[in-house]
Amino acid sequence: MNAVSDAGHGGEPxxxxxxxxAASLFCSDVLNKATTFVVxxxxxxxxxxxxxxxxxxxxxxxxxxxxxxxAGLPTLLTREISQExxxxxxxxxxxxxxxxxxxxxxxxxxxxxxxxxxxAEQTRNVLLVLSLGLVPYALxxxxxxxxxxxxxxxxxxxxxVAANALKIGGALGLLAAGAGIVWFAALIVCVRWxxxxxxxxxxxxxxxxxxxxINRRRVRTLLRRSAAFLGIDIIIASWxxxxxxMLSKLMTETExxxxxxxxxxxxxxxxxxxxxxxxxxPAMCRKAKETLGVYHITRWMVxxxxxxxxxxxxxxxxxxxxxxxxxxxxxxxxxxxxVMRLAAAGLIAHSFTSILGHALWASGRxxxxxxxxxxxxxxxxxxxxxxxxxxxxIGAALASLLxxxxxxxxHLHALHRTIARSPIDAQIAVxxxxxxxxxxxxxxxxxxxxxxxxxxxxxxxxxxxxxxLVIQHGGLQQVRTxxxxxxxx
Numbered sequence: 001m002n003a004v005s006d007a008g009h010g011g012e013p014x015x016x017x018x019x020x021x022a023a024s025l026f027c028s029d030v031l032n033k034a035t036t037f038v039v040x041x042x043x044x045x046x047x048x049x050x051x052x053x054x055x056x057x058x059x060x061x062x063x064x065x066x067x068x069x070x071a072g073l074p075t076l077l078t079r080e081i082s083q084e085x086x087x088x089x090x091x092x093x094x095x096x097x098x099x100x101x102x103x104x105x106x107x108x109x110x111x112x113x114x115x116x117x118x119x120a121e122q123t124r125n126v127l128l129v130l131s132l133g134l135v136p137y138a139l140x141x142x143x144x145x146x147x148x149x150x151x152x153x154x155x156x157x158x159x160x161v162a163a164n165a166l167k168i169g170g171a172l173g174l175l176a177a178g179a180g181i182v183w184f185a186a187l188i189v190c191v192r193w194x195x196x197x198x199x200x201x202x203x204x205x206x207x208x209x210x211x212x213x214i215n216r217r218r219v220r221t222l223l224r225r226s227a228a229f230l231g232i233d234i235i236i237a238s239w240x241x242x243x244x245x246m247l248s249k250l251m252t253e254t255e256x257x258x259x260x261x262x263x264x265x266x267x268x269x270x271x272x273x274x275x276x277x278x279x280x281x282p283a284m285c286r287k288a289k290e291t292l293g294v295y296h297i298t299r300w301m302v303x304x305x306x307x308x309x310x311x312x313x314x315x316x317x318x319x320x321x322x323x324x325x326x327x328x329x330x331x332x333x334x335x336x337x338x339v340m341r342l343a344a345a346g347l348i349a350h351s352f353t354s355i356l357g358h359a360l361w362a363s364g365r366x367x368x369x370x371x372x373x374x375x376x377x378x379x380x381x382x383x384x385x386x387x388x389x390x391x392x393x394i395g396a397a398l399a400s401l402l403x404x405x406x407x408x409x410x411h412l413h414a415l416h417r418t419i420a421r422s423p424i425d426a427q428i429a430v431x432x433x434x435x436x437x438x439x440x441x442x443x444x445x446x447x448x449x450x451x452x453x454x455x456x457x458x459x460x461x462x463x464x465x466x467x468x469l470v471i472q473h474g475g476l477q478q479v480r481t482x483x484x485x486x487x488x489x
Contacts, residue, residue: 012353022320032164035164035168036173038167038168039167039168041289041328042171042172042175043055043184047180047181048099049183050254050257051180052257052260052261053248053252053253053254053255053256053257053258054122054123054126054181054419055126055181055184055185056255056256056259056260057078057123057244057253057256057258057260058126058127058130059130059183059188060240060241060244060256061110061113061128061130061241061244061245062133062134063241064234064237064238064240064241065107065109065110065113065134066106066133066134066137067100067230067234067236067237068102068106068109068230068233069099069103069106069107069134069138069239070099070137070138070142070230070232070233071098071099071102071223071226071230071232072226072227072228072231072232073095073098073099073141073176073222073223073226073228073229074141074144074145074229075226075229075361075366076126076226077092077146077149077222077431078093078144078145078149078228078281078282078285079281079285079361079362080146081146081148081149081150082148082149082151082281082285082286082287085150088146088149088150089209089210089211090213090215090218091212091218092143092145092146092203092209092211093212093213094214094218094219094222095142095145095210095219096142096143096211096316098222099138099141100139101447102138102223102418103134103135103137103138103139105261106138106450107132107135110130110131110134111131114127114128114131116299122180123244123253125182125185126169126181126182126185127185127484129182129185129186129189130185130188130189132380132480133189133191133192133193136193136195136196137192137195137371139196140196140199143196143200144159146197146203146209147202148282149282154425155202155203156199158202159199159201159202160195160198161198162194162198163192163194163195163198164191164193166187166194167188170190170191171184171187181460188371193349215288227333228359228367228370228380229366231370231374231449232369235370235374235376235377236371236373236376237342237379238377239373239376239377239380242377242380242381242384243380243384243388243400244256244259244260244265246385246388247259247393249387250389251386251388251392255392255393256395258332258333258335258336258339258340258393259336259393261324261328261336262336262343263343264348265316265320265327265340266326266340266343269312269313269316270347270350272308272309273309273347273351274354276301276304276305277301277305277351277354277355277358280297280301281361281362283297284298284359284362285362286296294419295419295421296357296360297359298356298415298419298423299423299424299425300426301355302423302424302427302428303431305348305351305355306351306428306431306432307430307465309351309436310432310434310435310461311434311435311457311458311461311462313345313347314442314457315457315458316340316341316344316347316438317340317341317344317345318450318454319450319454320336320337320340320341320344321337322450323340324336324337324340336393338394338397339393339396339397342394342400343400344396345401346400346401346404346405349397349404349405349407352411352424353404353407353408353411356411356412356414356415356423357411358406359415359418360411360415360418363418363419365418366412367459368417368418369414372407372410372411372414373407375406375410376406376407376410379402379403380399380400380403383402383435384396384399387399390462409486424468429472430464430469430472431465433468434460434461434464434465434468437460437461437464438460438461438464439457441453441455441456441457442456445457
């Protein structure tokens with residue numbers, strides 16, 4: 001039995017744990033995404049759009065195979081450990097063994113896949129080098145599942161500090177040395193190994209966990225039980241790679257670079273959503289057996305993310321051209337403006353599906369999610385092919401947006417069948433009304449001064465949202481006791 005698990009959470013308010021864990025995941029994601037973003041910017045500014053596209057394509061395909069390497073274990077492990085924290089050491093030992101085997105198979109598969117695609121030599125070399133990072137990535141996620149399941153997510157942020165310092169320092173050094181894009185791929189592999197070493201140091205620290213004995217039967221059981229999660233992750237990763245791969249084949253790597261450039265600028269908002277949802281997943285799992293326990297948390301998360309996300313999404317759409325110019329400082333990247341605006345429109349929908357998907361997993365309905373993402377993948381292949389063929393780069397963004405809305409509809413239907421009610425209700429009226437006021441305000445002032453329009457629009461949103469919450473809940477004190485009720489129980 002370990003000290004961390006024995007501590008328990010009985011006397012610790014859920015709201016405090018949520019804030020601490022959300023902050024930890026957010027800081028970790030900020031470090032990871034910010035440093036990756038800096039690398040992208042440096043590559044785009046110094047090596048051009050084509051090299052940017054090669055790196056983006058390489059990381060897109062790498063993402064598909066790193067999902068295979070994890071064998072679907074992280075979500076299963078988080079759920080199991082959150083329900084039985086005293087078994088952490090025993091579960092993680094067998095999971096690490098399983099992950100090691102699957103990680104090696106995934107690495108070899110990516111190398112064979114790369115050789116079969118017959119890309120240009122430099123693109124092929126980028127992919128082959130990146131494949132060497134699959135094993136450490138898979139093992140690191142297994143260790144981090146222990147941190148998530150025990151709600152000690154600050155260790156994830158701590159373990160990423162050295163890796164991100166290496167990422168930035170290494171990128172600057174490579175640029176100073178005039179290195180090509182293949183060396184940046186090698187840097188990413190070194191970062192993966194650094195994260196694994198840091199995770200192990202946090203996991204094996206004094207008074208924490210250890211590795212129990214490896215049980216071959218348990219290894220097989222874990223792999224069998226994670227099969228549904230693996231299927232979900234593979235299809236989601238393949239779905240995410242559809243646009244990039246099709247753009248690279250139907251058009252060029254330059255279009256891949258433009259598409260990725262727009263997507264990178266949306267990552268800060270997306271990581272906030274992921275941090276909030278990820279921090280609440282263990283609580284969802286614990287409350288899965290309570291009557292309507294998952295429903296109350298899910299309903300609150302939908303309302304909260306919509307409330308904080310709508311004004312940011314609106315600003316991203318309005319100022320897409322300014323942001324692209326500021327970050328990449330290259331007129332060629334202005335071709336990504338409409339892509340960024342369409343992608344921004346899908347941000348809120350993505351947050352909905354993340355919440356609803358975690359609610360289904362907490363309720364043990366991962367097979368529903370597997371069916372949903374399968375439909376999404378097939379729809380994405382069909383829609384993206386025709387949209388890119390006829391509309392090019394813009395077609396890829398339109399196809400992605402259409403499939404995102406299909407994804408939301410399917411998740412809502414599946415969750416309604418599970419909990420017999422919808423988590424989207426009258427609560428969303430407040431942020432929707434405030435968003436309409438914000439857009440109208442900005443459009444009215446746009447021709448006078450763009451920055452005045454933005455500032456006034458945000459102020460109008462804040463005022464209408466605050467007023468709406470007070471009216472909806474019957475007073476300021478009631479907002480605190482009713483709106484945040486799921487986090488205070």
